[in-house]
Amino acid sequence: MKSINILIADDHQMFVDGLTALLSDAEDVNVIGTAANGADAVALVQLHPEADILIVDISMPVMDGISATRAIRKDGSGMKILALTQNADSGSITRAVKAGVDGYVIKTSKKEDFLEAIRRIAAGEQYFSEHVKNALISSLGGRDEKILGGELPISPREKEILAMIAQEFTTNEIAERLFLSPYTVETHRKNLIHKLGVRNTAGLVRIAVQTGLVDSRDE
Amino acid sequence: MKSINILIADDHQMFVDGLTALLSDAEDVNVIGTAANGADAVALVQLHPEADILIVDISMPVMDGISATRAIRKDGSGMKILALTQNADSGSITRAVKAGVDGYVIKTSKKEDFLEAIRRIAAGEQYFSEHVKNALISSLGGRDEKILGGELPISPREKEILAMIAQEFTTNEIAERLFLSPYTVETHRKNLIHKLGVRNTAGLVRIAVQTGLVDSRDE
DNA sequence: ATCACCCTACCTGTTTCCCGGTATTCGGTT
DNA sequence: AACCGAATACCGGGAAACAGGTAGGGTGAT
Numbered sequence: 001m002k003s004i005n006i007l008i009a010d011d012h013q014m015f016v017d018g019l020t021a022l023l024s025d026a027e028d029v030n031v032i033g034t035a036a037n038g039a040d041a042v043a044l045v046q047l048h049p050e051a052d053i054l055i056v057d058i059s060m061p062v063m064d065g066i067s068a069t070r071a072i073r074k075d076g077s078g079m080k081i082l083a084l085t086q087n088a089d090s091g092s093i094t095r096a097v098k099a100g101v102d103g104y105v106i107k108t109s110k111k112e113d114f115l116e117a118i119r120r121i122a123a124g125e126q127y128f129s130e131h132v133k134n135a136l137i138s139s140l141g142g143r144d145e146k147i148l149g150g151e152l153p154i155s156p157r158e159k160e161i162l163a164m165i166a167q168e169f170t171t172n173e174i175a176e177r178l179f180l181s182p183y184t185v186e187t188h189r190k191n192l193i194h195k196l197g198v199r200n201t202a203g204l205v206r207i208a209v210q211t212g213l214v215d216s217r218d219e
Numbered sequence: 220m221k222s223i224n225i226l227i228a229d230d231h232q233m234f235v236d237g238l239t240a241l242l243s244d245a246e247d248v249n250v251i252g253t254a255a256n257g258a259d260a261v262a263l264v265q266l267h268p269e270a271d272i273l274i275v276d277i278s279m280p281v282m283d284g285i286s287a288t289r290a291i292r293k294d295g296s297g298m299k300i301l302a303l304t305q306n307a308d309s310g311s312i313t314r315a316v317k318a319g320v321d322g323y324v325i326k327t328s329k330k331e332d333f334l335e336a337i338r339r340i341a342a343g344e345q346y347f348s349e350h351v352k353n354a355l356i357s358s359l360g361g362r363d364e365k366i367l368g369g370e371l372p373i374s375p376r377e378k379e380i381l382a383m384i385a386q387e388f389t390t391n392e393i394a395e396r397l398f399l400s401p402y403t404v405e406t407h408r409k410n411l412i413h414k415l416g417v418r419n420t421a422g423l424v425r426i427a428v429q430t431g432l433v434d435s436r437d438e
Numbered sequence: 439a440t441c442a443c444c445c446t447a448c449c450t451g452t453t454t455c456c457c458g459g460t461a462t463t464c465g466g467t468t
Numbered sequence: 469a470a471c472c473g474a475a476t477a478c479c480g481g482g483a484a485a486c487a488g489g490t491a492g493g494g495t496g497a498t
Contacts, residue, residue, distance in 0.1 A: 012305070012326040014333055021244060031347025086231065107231035114233060155474055168422045170454065183477050189455075191474095200484085201455070203387045205424035301480065374444060402447050409486075419454085420485070
C-alpha cells in the first residue's frame with residue numbers, strides 16, 4: 001500500500017512540528033515538505049508535484065491559505081488541498097470552498113477526524129467536518145459572523161480606509177489625505193459597516209485591531 | 220534524571236495532539252494531562268499537583284489562559300506556567316506576565332525554543348522568547364507613559380464604560396444598562412478621551428482592544 | 439479638614455457619523 | 469453582451485458623538 005505524501009503550509013512553526021510528529025505515528029502518511037506562508041506554499045507545490053495533499057492554514061502572512069489555493073488551482077495543478085485552520089466562521093469556509101479546497105477541518109477537531117480527512121481526500125473524496133457543515137447551514141439561516149479570521153472580506157481600498165478610521169482620522173481628514181470626496185469616504189465607511197456586520201465606528205476599529213490591520217505601534 | 224511532567228490546556232485538540240506527539244519524542248518530557256479550556260485547566264492542576272509545568276493557551280473559551288493563571292496563583296499553587304499562544308501583542312504579554320506566568324512562547328516559534336523553555340522553567344528559571352521581549356520593549360519605548368504596563372490609568376467605572384463603548388454600545392444604551400443619565404456617560408466618555416490622549420471613539424476602542432480590555436473571543 | 443479623585447448630572451452648541459437611497463465608470467467573468 | 473464588484477460621487481435627514489463648560493456629593497489620604 002502506497003503511503004500518502006503530505007505538504008504542510010502553516011505559519012505556526014510549532015504547529016507544523018507537532019503535526020509532523022503526529023503524522024509520523026501514522027504508517028501510511030509521510031510529510032515531505034513544509035512552508036510558512038501562502039506564497040511559499042505555491043512554490044512548494046510546484047516543487048513537489050508528486051505530493052498527494054497540501055494542508056493549508058487559512059490565516060497566514062504574505063499570502064493567506066485561500067489566495068494560495070486559488071493560485072494553485074489557477075496553475076492547473078490537481079493537487080488535493082485540505083484546509084486545516086482555526087477559523088470556523090462561515091465566511092472563511094465558503095470562501096475556502098469556492099477557492100477549491102477538497103476538505104476543511106478545524107484545529108479544535110480530534111486527530112482521528114483529521115487522519116480520516118487525509119485518507120478520504122487522498123482517495124479522491126471530499127471531507128468536511130460536522131462542525132464545518134453545521135456552520136455553513138446556520139449561516140444560511142441567519143446572521144453569521146463573517147470575520148475573526150486573518151483576512152477580511154473587504155477590498156484593498158476599504159482596508160486602507162478602515163486602517164485610517166482606526167487611527168482616529170475623521171471622514172474629512174481621510175478624504176483630504178486620499179484626495180477623495182468626503183462622500184466617497186462615507187460610502188466606504190457605510191459599506192465597511194455592512195460588510196463586517198458591525199453597528200458603528202467602534203465595531204470597525206475593534207475588528208481592525210483584532211485582525212492586526214493596525215499595528216500596536218503605528219507610525 | 221527525573222523526567223518533566225507536563226499538563227496542557229488548549230482548545231485546539233489538534234494542537235494538543237500534535238504537541239503531545241512532539242513532546243513524546245523528547246526523553247525527558249512527559250504529558251500527563253490535558254484540558255480544553257481555562258476552567259478545566261484549573262481543575263487539572265488541582266488533580267495533578269505533582270506536575271511540573273502547565274502549558275496554557277491565552278485564547279480559550281470558558282476561561283482564558285490569563286484568568287486561569289490568576290486562579291491557579293490565587294489557589295497558592297506553585298505550579299510553573301508557560302504561556303504558549305498565538306497572541307504576540309504587548310497587551311496579551313503584559314497581562315500574562317502580571318498574572319504570573321513563568322514563560323511566554325509564541326506558536327510561530329521553533330520546537331527547539333519551546334523545549335528550551337520547558338527545560339528552563341522546570342529548572343526554576345523564567346523563559347521569554349526574543350520576539351516576546353522585543354514586543355515588550357517596543358511597547359514601553361514607543362508610547363507615552365500613560366498606557367504602558369497594560370494597566371490603564373482610569374477608574375473602574377471608566378473602564379466599565381470603555382469596555383461597553385468598544386462593544387458597540389451607544390451612549391444611550393450604556394446609560395440604560397448602567398442605570399445612569401446619558402449625560403453621565405457622556406462625561407465619562409469625555410474624560411476617557413482626555414485621559415487616554417485620543418481624539419475620538421476610534422482611539423478609545425483601539426486602546427481598549429490593544430490592552431485586552433475587550434476579549435478577542437465571544438459575542 | 440483640605441485635597442484629590444471619582445461618580446454623578448446638566449446645558450449648549452457644533453461636528454461627525456449613520457442610513458437609505460441613486461448613479462457612473464472601469465475591469466474582469468461568464 | 470450582460471453581469472458583478474470595486475471605486476467613485478452625490479443628497480437629505482436624523483442620530484450620535486464631541487467640546488467646553490458647571491456643579492454637588494462621596495471617599496480616602498495627607
